[in-house]
Amino acid sequence: MAYNKQDLTEMVSESAVDRRVYIDPDIFELEMKRIWGRAWIYVAHESQIPRPGDFFTTVLARQPVLLVRQDEEHVNLFFNRCAHKGAKVVELESGRASLIRCGYHGWTYRTDGSCHSITGGEQAYASQGLTKSSPCMSLGRVPRVDSYRGFIFASLASDAPQLRAWLGPTATSIDNMVDRSPEGKLEVTGGVLRYHHDSNWKFFIENLNDMMHAMIAHQSSAQTARVIGKRLFPEGTTAPPEIQILAPFAEDKDFFEKMGVHAFDNGHSYSGGKTSIHASYSGIAEYDAAMEKVYGKKRTNEILSLNRHNTIVYPSFTCKGAIQTIRVVKPVAVNETVIESWTLKLVGAPDEMLHRSILYCNLINSSANIVGPDDYEAYHRIQHGLRTEGRRWIANSRYVGAETPNDEGGYSATGSSDMVFRNQYRTWLNYMTGEQAARGERAS
């Protein structure tokens, strides 16, 4: 059905959402236009295209796009569509080329998107007053592209706000991740894990800062790791990273309440801060030394003691500064979502740091491992449970009104509060009904 502003408004109350936001294909299509077609969406990290001519292809709100480095300064993001008949110009996921060539008729483009050659000759278009320099002969540019400390975001809305401002306090999660490199430099490395989910994208984005699920949903893995860990590595000995990574998922309620959650404008949020499930990883002496050499003891301590759990840049980007991995959200359909996990290398840090990040990714984010599958199953069960028409609403009413302003200009609450979800849906409704939305639609 076609939803009007009124319909949409009625789908989100202060403390609950209508089940249709997760299961109705028409809502999903609107989200693609009004949320994913308006917000800043994560594209890639600059380290993935270091040299002029390096390219990387991905999708933006399901539309194929092409990221190309033109030179030191310029990184261009194009719609991956030939100016001729509209074929995807680049099919490979990444590579390097001085000229971008379309396979169908061989038109070529420069890394700035301008047309370099037209098979059969440009004179064919003379009667139209067109040459290969005419704008319509070049690759189309995505309206907005900007990057923050190497993280490239794009928006399909030409009037999107400035990126840094839009990120708000979540920018500090990125800062902290960068600061953790003795050289203040991150590098995407170690490949990617692409995890297909048969459920709506919002389940994932809600789950990351859902402090109450880990100790239950991941009990079979984390509790088991604790038991085996205790047996093999008694008090006084140091458990290996595998145990240090898995065991904290089974921390008790108080632990997760204490981690706390923090919400900000535009639907952003993070959990943890003073502590998180990453807080008690063994230090790596060589790394600490490298950090102190650059930052000094105090600042190093500051950096490393910032222990955020998950940071969510709504709707597409999430990161874990303490373990240097990011997870990117790629909606496919109302009940289909791909989550990509990328690992970031702390340039200047010992390999051991990277190895731990890689290990973390394997254990938590691989579709073949023992943590992600239980989250996957939870989303799957909601996707199907919500088919029941007995109840319309899903409540997000834990600790309504109990949030307190924090000094970053957002609000904080105890870990089990639904504040983060309420904040996400306030933003959701804004996008879905806002003036911007209307403009957003004209864009397509």
Next chain:
Amino acid sequence: MAYNKQDLTEMVSESAVDRRVYIDPDIFELEMKRIWGRAWIYVAHESQIPRPGDFFTTVLARQPVLLVRQDEEHVNLFFNRCAHKGAKVVELESGRASLIRCGYHGWTYRTDGSCHSITGGEQAYASQGLTKSSPCMSLGRVPRVDSYRGFIFASLASDAPQLRAWLGPTATSIDNMVDRSPEGKLEVTGGVLRYHHDSNWKFFIENLNDMMHAMIAHQSSAQTARVIGKRLFPEGTTAPPEIQILAPFAEDKDFFEKMGVHAFDNGHSYSGGKTSIHASYSGIAEYDAAMEKVYGKKRTNEILSLNRHNTIVYPSFTCKGAIQTIRVVKPVAVNETVIESWTLKLVGAPDEMLHRSILYCNLINSSANIVGPDDYEAYHRIQHGLRTEGRRWIANSRYVGAETPNDEGGYSATGSSDMVFRNQYRTWLNYMTGEQAARGERAS
């Protein structure tokens, strides 16, 4: 397209139906709301959940539901959806539990649906004036549940009529099945066969009382069985059950005309009565003895001589009293239907009776056997044949007006009459356009 009352009315004439009722996805969606969302739908048999805590999960008009035995007296049917975030609470098909636990955050429920524990504590909802005892914290109940002699039905419409009255004379088919147990007790046993069909649910429900198809569509199996049977088991000898089960499908036209068809309110019907394809199975002495011991000769004879072929409780339940099997209809999509075949054990009867029922199920209802596949193929061919736009109507006009009132308050006709189909579509139109329908929709 969105159909209004007028459109729907024009799809059903006294003796024909519009092809769109079988192939239009929008019609199917309306059926789910107005027919499957209003009528009494078969859920399960009480013997499947004998002990307190026993549960069974299934779907009602595509919505997951959870059947739980609370105690001797109470059997509860809930929407299988957690009161927290909406996950399916129980994923397994059947089992036993004292507390029902949701896997995502571990909320637990009692077998009466009330909330037993909220992970993170109920105090989180205090500001909303909610406790775990608040109605919204418990599992939602399906509006109506009732059972007739152990057969549990449910309706999504709170104002559905009383079950027994709604069943009408088809209740006597259930009675007869129960009476066939020397102890007056049935028990679901021997597993289930789930048969996936790539066609509309109505083809199946029409086919069961379509007396003209068996001798043709099942000729390759039944005629072959007759020939081989005659060769191996000449006059005078007794053919084994395999032959006794298969051969009658190839009886001639007169046989099927004589079986006759009988139609009743609410779209219900049955075929056969005095005779059926089950009529000439060899008696099992030990069983007859057991029956006569309880019922006496005369009554036993009454019970066993009632020889109905298929009884249809429109739209979801069909049974064969004479061989104690039921087939349950589960629509999935406009061109997708699952048929479940369950076997009922006559408590107190010799195993031989069960073995024959099981054998019957294997031979007729298994997707890997030699009878069902030809019905499947017939439905498939109609599903595709009706794509042709050359003709709009499918006629159900055999022996229009030739039906006669029967003493059960319905109408009877010769086997090849289309009366049963006409009756089904009269009911179909009632559901689809009736006042109730309107209310039915509000319910969702």
Next chain:
Amino acid sequence: MAYNKQDLTEMVSESAVDRRVYIDPDIFELEMKRIWGRAWIYVAHESQIPRPGDFFTTVLARQPVLLVRQDEEHVNLFFNRCAHKGAKVVELESGRASLIRCGYHGWTYRTDGSCHSITGGEQAYASQGLTKSSPCMSLGRVPRVDSYRGFIFASLASDAPQLRAWLGPTATSIDNMVDRSPEGKLEVTGGVLRYHHDSNWKFFIENLNDMMHAMIAHQSSAQTARVIGKRLFPEGTTAPPEIQILAPFAEDKDFFEKMGVHAFDNGHSYSGGKTSIHASYSGIAEYDAAMEKVYGKKRTNEILSLNRHNTIVYPSFTCKGAIQTIRVVKPVAVNETVIESWTLKLVGAPDEMLHRSILYCNLINSSANIVGPDDYEAYHRIQHGLRTEGRRWIANSRYVGAETPNDEGGYSATGSSDMVFRNQYRTWLNYMTGEQAARGERAS
């Protein structure tokens, strides 16, 4: 969305089309009604059903149809739908039968479509005043069927124009193909290749007369064939057919410009004429002799020197007279199309001619070979590239206005002109918005 005349008109400009014509399912549904439900669609060749009772089944605008030869003179085309309950009457692709029998209830039909027998007897319909001779008891006929020199076309629109007139000058491509048989007789033989494409049907129909793609898209095969051919078969020696077939795809731009394109009413067109990629196949002495024996030197020369590349009878039929193969378009969904390749034997010609046609089919039209896959990939990339919303239009503006009237009543242009595409979309718009369209819809 539901498109009105205005919307559709805005989708096609003089020199460009809106991307939605290729990717919008609603447009596709309209095309099935208004284009495929109005135009003459190719069905089969008479040689496929030589004897009375021979039948062939296929689809017409996705509707199953049944072609049956009644006798020497009469070939009948029926909707493949039983007059009883609507089952597909014939499921096999081809065969022979004196009576056509439906598998579900065994009704039988004569080869003229009239009902021969009704299971259970026609008297059941007496009260309706119906007998088996009543029109509604026979197989429904497709409104229009006609054939041109053995090629059978049909239309779902009873008021479609006369076939020969509608074919216009493209009829001469068929003439030439027939003339190439010393006996003036063609015979479909050697089976069929069915090639599934995951893209819109119009990409194929545009690609055939897209002169600029071959040298680029097929470079990896054709250029390789040239190089290997040159190495193995130096100047003076004759390259084998494999090389002669593959190499010309890599001819240069001028070659393809010279081939030229020619467009006509109703969206029809052909490319080549004086020359084509088939022009320099080695002559086959025995064949030339056979031809000259019948036609004489001059006429033979005339016939064989007509070197058309692809002829398109919009929207369903394409042929290559010079190599005697046809490709038939079968749309399945907005992004799904099946292309069938059939081979025609020149009756009276040496087997070598057939062998070359077969070889051509294998090399170019088989889904497992080395030319088709690159076309397939090109269509696939457009289907996905057009998802991008950055640009609405696909230009067909090469050499706008540079076409010149030809003496067949159409227009001709240099090979790289987009004239053929502009002509196709002029026709497309006519069908989609025309008066006929309106009538076309009532038909269903």
Next chain:
Amino acid sequence: MRAGPTLQALEQYLYREARYIDEKRWDEWAALFADEAEYWVPASRGQPDPKNHVSLIYERSLLRDIRLQRYRHPNAMSLQPQPYSVHLISNVMLDSFDGDSGVCVVNSRFIMLEYRRDEQRTFGGAVTHTLEISDKDWRIRVKKVELVNCDSTLGNIQIYF
């Protein structure tokens, strides 16, 4: 008391059985079975017996005859067009062999691709053959096919696994 069969001989025997099915050589296939030999495809995991619980297929000679005859019947709607199969047999292991009776139990894995009317489907599972081996001939006494999805919702299955 005779010597056990070689694994290779067992493999070749199972390959031959599968080939008869793929090539629709039904008489040769049926001839591999001993009198009253069972062909059993349970409908649930670890199903204890075929009498008290439904099966996808439970056949002995009589039903096998009927099915094979039906394959030749002109009006077998669901067999027009015909289904086709290709069986891969692997992981052949000899679980037991009784030198006196010549009875051996052979465990294997299979995948069958089935094709009909433009649709290809994949079936697979574990198979247990109980064979009677003598010098003059080998016979199948029981062929039990445990599909990996035996308790799934299944459409028409019309070829032997």
Next chain:
Amino acid sequence: MRAGPTLQALEQYLYREARYIDEKRWDEWAALFADEAEYWVPASRGQPDPKNHVSLIYERSLLRDIRLQRYRHPNAMSLQPQPYSVHLISNVMLDSFDGDSGVCVVNSRFIMLEYRRDEQRTFGGAVTHTLEISDKDWRIRVKKVELVNCDSTLGNIQIYF
């Protein structure tokens, strides 16, 4: 007149051939074929010959060369990204062996999983290898692949079976 090959030797030979394909070792693969050896994938069941009826593939040395060269061409659009394969070969049976000519006919079954651009497909069928066996080397004279769905509607196929 030489002795016949062992089944194990035949299996290992077919495994090696399949492995060359999966590992894209095209030169080694091509070297297994005798001059003018045929690689044939019929487009219909029991297709009698490749000359008068279309085939999915019918190649001898020349076309094989062209295809293998094409694999290396920078502008082979439909090969970017590459397809990948894994072949399972089973049910290897020696149908005939001529001791004088060294020609043997080997029947096998295969399943190939093909993967390209996030889509995995399953192909399978029966294969007949006609081999020329001598002490110094073994060559393939004919490889005939009968797909279970040979007459189906098929999308791009770009890897050898």
Next chain:
Amino acid sequence: MRAGPTLQALEQYLYREARYIDEKRWDEWAALFADEAEYWVPASRGQPDPKNHVSLIYERSLLRDIRLQRYRHPNAMSLQPQPYSVHLISNVMLDSFDGDSGVCVVNSRFIMLEYRRDEQRTFGGAVTHTLEISDKDWRIRVKKVELVNCDSTLGNIQIYF
């Protein structure tokens, strides 16, 4: 310096390993692995190592223990209902054998059908087993599984290949 294993012995060993997985005989399966033996499923083609690049699975004893324990945990949501598997192992080839150390490298192909909750999926690829062979026992030192679609977008995988 000892003699190499026969291909048949290797096949039977791999069949047994696969069977333990299909039959969920986890203790017996785990016992086949040497201490700290690696089970590795790379996430990209020709992935050089498991430390600097993500993998679908990279386990040694500790993680294997945890996973196998988890299989028995009552609250493992994603294992209710259970997944089931059938493995076909084929194309077994002995790539190398060191007579002194008893280390041999075995290459094979597999297809696994996985079934859970009414959905059947097909996985396949090449497997390299590094075995330590002694007279008293055989142990797996490394099992490396190269899925044909290792770099694809994949849903839950919860059974060992």
